[in-house]
Amino acid sequence: MSRDNEIPDSDVSQAWDQDNQAWWDWYVSLADNTAEPYPLEPAPPLPDVAIPSESEVIEELAAPYPLTDEQVERFQKNGYIKLKNVFSAGALMKLRRELIRLLQAEFGVDPDQGARDRFLSLEMIWLDNPLLKAYVLSPRLAQIAAQLIQSDAVRLYHDNVLAKQPECGRTPWHFDDHHFPLDTNDVVTAWAPVQAIPLAMGPLAFAYPLDVHRLVNAVTFEKSGTGYDRGVAEVFARNNVAVDQTPFELGEVSFHHNLSFHTASRNLTDRSRIVLANTYYGDGARIVNSPTMVSGDWQKFMPGVGPGDLAVSEFNPICWPPERPDHE
Ligand SMILES: O=C(O)CCC(=O)C(=O)O
Known part of the structure; x- marks a missing residue:
């Protein structure tokens, strides 16, 4: 029980009443960080490449990235897949430059210089940033997402710029099913790092x-403290659950299903780990009847849409297939 109001710590039925940054500050506070930290190490250098024009980027992001049946089956069995060369180095460096500019404008800190300890987040950037719009509504990412979940059409749930600063702690074990108040499991997040990620960067x-x-269904979510994160880790360890914790090459993007359990370790390098994470879902999904605080300020991502409604708003365009008209 939390002492203030006698509401149990497992009760998440109340709505989230703060912004998305406050949500992330809360969420990462649920991670167990008791392991001894290592000293920071230098992040790998960024590639020295020509930066493409906006129209070159749009052209690159419109080209399909065909998946094999084996890749789709692997995603469906494992709940995630890491794909190499989804973006060229030039397209990534252009995105990275823009994300750093946006983070600096919002938080007043250069995420690569001296800023410490925080998990910064920006979302719904695509709405008034044409360059970001090209990456977020990218036919290439949405086509991969649609193929992985075998959906005829996918909509955007939201974009999320995530900057895990040097020394920021772990991301707790979780799946995204609670984060997105959608009544479907046809949900996939494209997690696109804008630099290579060695193990030390998390x-x-x-x-x-x-x-x-299913193994952790019985672990009760707790909205304060690190009990849930530790509980999941213990069950996984006891059951010898396999964990794919491997570096990301430049241009590599992971796609995870909303039932895929994932985590990330601390960032023990001297550079922020910056990522653009876009979530797509199968067209036709509805909002669940009772969204919880774990879904954060979801109404910002779907203005005018209420519990039980079809998950369709002007902020959730169909991103794949490109020719499909929006039925609003
Ligand atoms: O970037 C992270 O550490 C967590 C991101 C995440 O959990 C997600 O995009 O689903």
Whole structure:
């Protein structure tokens, strides 16, 4: 029980009443960080490449990235897949430059210089930033997402710029099913780092196969403290659950299902780990009847849409297939 109001710590039925940055500050506070930290190490250098024009980027992001049946089956079995060369080095460096500019404008800190300890987040950037719009509504990412969840059409749930600063702690074990108040499991997040991620920087790490989420059904979510994170880690360790914790090459993007359990370790390098994470879902999904505080300020991502409604708003365009008209 929390002493203030006698509401149990497991009761998340109340709505989130702060912004998305406050949500992330809260969420990462649920991670267990008791392991001894190591000293920071230098991040790998960024590539020295020509930066493409906006139209070159749009052209690159419109080209399909065909998946093999084996890749789709692997995603469906394991709940995630890491794909190499989804973006060229030039397209990534252009995105990185823009994300740093946006983070600096919002938080007043250069995420690569001296800023410490925080998990910064920006979302819904695509709405008034044409360059970001090209990456977020990118036919390439949405086509991969649609193929992985075998959906005829996918909509955008939201974009999320995530900057894990040097020395910031772990991302707690979780799956995204609670984060997105959608009544479907046809949900996939494209997690696109804008630099290579060595182990020391805390790459996203996935427990597999997908159905290991059933092992932790009985672990009660707690909205304060690190009990849930520790509980999941203990069950996974006891059951020898496999975890893919491997570096990301430049241009590599992971795609994870909303039932895929994932985590990330601390960032122990001297550079922020910056990522653009876009979530897509199968067209036709509805909002669940009772969204919880774990879904954060979801109404910002779907203005005018209420519990039980079809998950369709002007902020959730169909991103794949490109020719499909929006039925609003
Ligand atoms: O970037 C992270 O550490 C966590 C991101 C995440 O959990 C997600 O995008 O689903």
